[in-house]
Amino acid sequence: MTTALRRLRNYIDGEFRDAADGRTTEVVNPATGEAYATAPLSAAADVDAAMAAAEAAFPAWRDLIPAERQKVLLKIADRFEERAEELIAAESENCGKPIALVRSEEIPPMVDQIRFFAGAARMLEGRASGEYMEGFTSIIRREPVGVCAQVAPWNYPMMMAVWKFAPALAAGNTVVIKPSDTTPASTVLIADIIGSVLDELGHSRGVFNVICGDRETGRLMVEHKVPAMASITGSVRAGMQVAESAAKDLKRVHLELGGKAPVVVFEDTDIPKAVEDISVAGYFNAGQDCTAATRVLVQESIHDEFVAALAKAASETKTGAVDDEDVLYGPLNNANQLRQVKGFIERLPAHAKIEAGGEQVGDKGYFFAPTVVSGLKQDDEIIQHEVFGPVITVQSFSDEKQAVEWANGVEYALASSVWTKDHARAMRMSKTLDFGCVWINTHIPLVAEMPHGGFKKSGYGKDLSAYGFDDYTRIKHVMTSLDG
Incomplete structure (x- = not known):
């Protein structure tokens, strides 16, 4: 007898969807070597739909006062705690990780990190305003960069998703995130959690989108015209490919790559x-x-x-x-x-x-x-x-x-x-x-308060901390004439 495989789906604009062309890949539990689910093998049409949803949701999310974005993130953290056992089960099946260790070593820091960035949303800092030219006052605005295309790895799929979406959303960006093709289950569950919170608090569910797929899906995301920033945690080779692709239209790039500590x-x-x-x-x-x-x-x-x-x-x-x-x-x-x-x-x-x-x-x-x-x-x-x-x-x-x-x-x-x-x-x-x-x-x-990121072929940009939050913002100079 063959056990039916669970069907995972993309999450786009608040809806769970199959890939537009119906293609799927099997997802294997590494503890057994056996498939337990299928996931969409997303292509250009799926990437287009997710980017369009994130782009449409961006103006309203950007214009929220920080306290409102904080409220959303704090509710997401609460919901992570409430649904912790579901997240633990999904991640254990995703990765074959010991259940007790996911419960003790991953859920608490994830919740803490979301709450940290909820606070960071209200701590946008810049140089003091002042007069640097006679008759003019200069001020600094710190703004979100826009839609962020994010690719998470398979070693900590759930926690790395948090490291990516939490600072991005806190800063006022909208997100399209792709989990690894071998570990999509927990990220799809996170989409359900975040979507329900956005819905409850009256915000567009297009703020957060998940598309499943392989390297080609990730390439389509990075090369898409909509994202202002591409963020990837992965291999050096993948990071180089992302940097090369992003250079074609000068996207910002955030790379956390390999290590040899x-x-x-x-x-x-x-x-x-x-x-x-x-x-x-x-x-x-x-x-x-x-x-x-x-x-x-x-x-x-x-x-x-x-x-x-x-x-x-x-x-x-x-x-x-x-x-x-x-x-x-x-x-x-x-x-x-x-x-x-x-x-x-x-x-x-x-x-x-x-x-x-x-x-x-x-x-x-x-x-x-x-x-x-x-x-x-x-x-x-x-x-x-x-x-x-x-x-x-x-x-x-x-x-x-x-x-x-x-x-x-x-x-x-x-x-x-x-x-x-x-x-x-x-x-x-x-x-x-x-x-x-x-x-x-x-x-x-x-x-959460200290940065994580490297030099040389380990990439650039920081995760966690105020430095990680700053990576998801841009700086604008505004100068005003004092003559009216």
Whole structure:
């Protein structure tokens, strides 16, 4: 007997719709490897309809006073809490994530982030008005940019949707967002939540639209004439393609791309505490996090002790079923990602040593064992390129100068961490590490008030914080003659 697949649909101008041409793709639960739903494979007609809805809704949403937009966002946050179990179930099925961890680690920060941007809506800042030319007063207006085309990734589809729509809506923009083709379920549910709130409070539901589809759908969104801004969280390749497409009509671009976070551990660190925290930060979400602590550099005097402790921690880390409260992470997101992680392990150079893991787990779904690889050199493939899996590499460095050189010696520059009891050293490292975030004696915590974003091939623009809010605004100078 074949189980009927659930039908997911686009959300355009307050209505759930199939793709105009009826095409669909199957959506697979990565914990089982089996399809559980179909989603629209949206094409040009669907993108046109979503953009038209967002464009029509923009003037009224833009002209709302900030307190009214705040009211909408606060209601959305409340509704996220009220419907939390639905969101948890959708995201767990989307990604194979452990239910308990989605409940504890994703719902609370998402709600907090929406409420933060609800407050930011009322904190539009600019330089003080004043007279900079005799007889004239200048003022600054900060305005929304317009319709925003947003593409979210598959590693945190629900939370990344929040990172995109919350600042955009708070600033007065309207949104068309596309989830990854492998993880559309939670974003479609978010559309139902936001649409119901907009309806209840008497606003156009065209303010927020969701279209499902693949890379071609995303390309059509970015190249469409309506959006004033394109925002993507994804791979470096995808970011480059978006930037190139957006350049044709000079759209604003917001890019949060890959990462290869160095974790620099000095000999004076508390080894048991560092190992405990680093293993969690490296394996959480199956290492599918651009900031994951997966590239460890350890001072040579403690290298062997640290590797042994890290391998032991890996052997004690569990991956498994969504309802098992003892697991730290679930499967890799899709079959392609499993092949990518396996490929890195299969291509390891002869001088590398697998200290723990290194293999697929089970015969169902896309689970991969927590892995530690030592003996690596700076120019090895697995050091230079993002694995995006539960694989922690370890290199041995001699001194601070070499640690900085190797830490910075990759094309990514999103996040990093330093582990030491020496305050002066920590301050020097925070200055010289070329990354958008430097954690000291911790790795991976994020708060709504602080920015998240990188340099180099990790992209540009900030998520979260007032800086992330500013990215969704434009600045206008208004000058008035005092002569009347």
